[in-house]
C-alpha cells in the first residue's frame with residue numbers, strides 16, 4: 714500500500730486529507746494519506762526518516778514550508794524561487810522538495826477564466842509567502858507588468874527584486890491609480906476587509922474586462938469577490954487553487970494523475986459550510 718502524509722503544526726484544520734482521500738477512493742487506489750502533527754523541533758528527523766516509515770512522500774504546510782527547504786536533497790525550480798516547499802517525494806533515493814502553489818494558482822484560473830493569460834498587467838495585493846507563489850505564476854504566464862501593493866512597501870520591493878524586471882512595488886495609497894488598467898487583480902492578503910473597515914480597493918475603478926481573484930477561500934465569497942461580482946466583473950474564488958495544487962503530489966506518490974471535479978469541489982465546499 715502506498716502511503717503519503719501532510720505535516721504541519723497544528724494540522725487538524727488541513728483539508729488535504731479530504732482531497733487526497735477522495736481521489737484514492739474514486740481511482741480505487743490501495744493507498745492512504747495521513748495527517749501528522751510534527752512540531753518544529755521534530756521536522757528534520759521526520760523529513761529524513763519518512764522513507765523508513767514507508768511513506769512515498771507528502772505535503773508540507775504551516776509552519777514548515779520554509780524550514781523544509783534546507784532538508785530536501787533536491788529542490789524544484791518553483792520551490793527555489795518561491796522559497797518554500799509544499800510537496801515532498803522520493804526519486805532516485807533522494808528526497809525531492811517542490812512547490813505546487815503556483816501551478817495550482819494557474820490551473821485554477823485556466824479552468825475558471827482562461828483569458829487571464831492575456832492580461833497585460835496584474836495588480837497583486839499583499840507581498841507575503843502566498844504572494845511569492847502568485848508572482849511566480851504570473852511571471853511564468855508571461856504577464857509583463859506586475860504591480861505589488863503592500864502595507865510594508867519594503868517587503869513588496871524585496872519580492873519585486875527577487876523576480877526581476879516588470880515588477881513594481883507600491884503602497885496602498887497608490888491602489889486607486891494602479892487599478893484603472895489592471896486586467897487581473899489578485900488578493901493574497903488575509904484581509905477580508907482592509908484596515909479602517911473600508912474595502913480593500915474600489916472595484917468601480919477597474920476596467921470592465923478585469924478578472925478578480927482571491928486566494929483566500931474562507932469565506933469562499935470574500936468581500937472583494939462580492940464587490941467585484943456586484944460590479945459585473947468576472948471573479949474566481951481561491952478554493953480551486955487549493956484543489957489544483959494537490960494534483961502533482963498525488964500523481965508522484967500514487968502514480969495516477971487525478972482530476973479536479975465539481976464533485977470534489979462540492980465535498981470541500983460542504984465541509985467549509987460546516988466548519989468554516
Ligand code: ATR
Pocket residue numbers: 838839840841842843844863864865866868901902903904908
Ligand atoms: P501569507 O503566507 O499567507 O502570505 P504572510 O507572509 O504573513 O502570510 O503575509 C500576509 C500579507 O497580508 C502581507 O502582505 C501583509 O502585509 P505586510 O507585509 O505589510 O505585513 C498583509 N497584511 C496582513 N495583515 C494586514 C493588515 N492589517 N493591513 C494590511 N496588510 C496586512
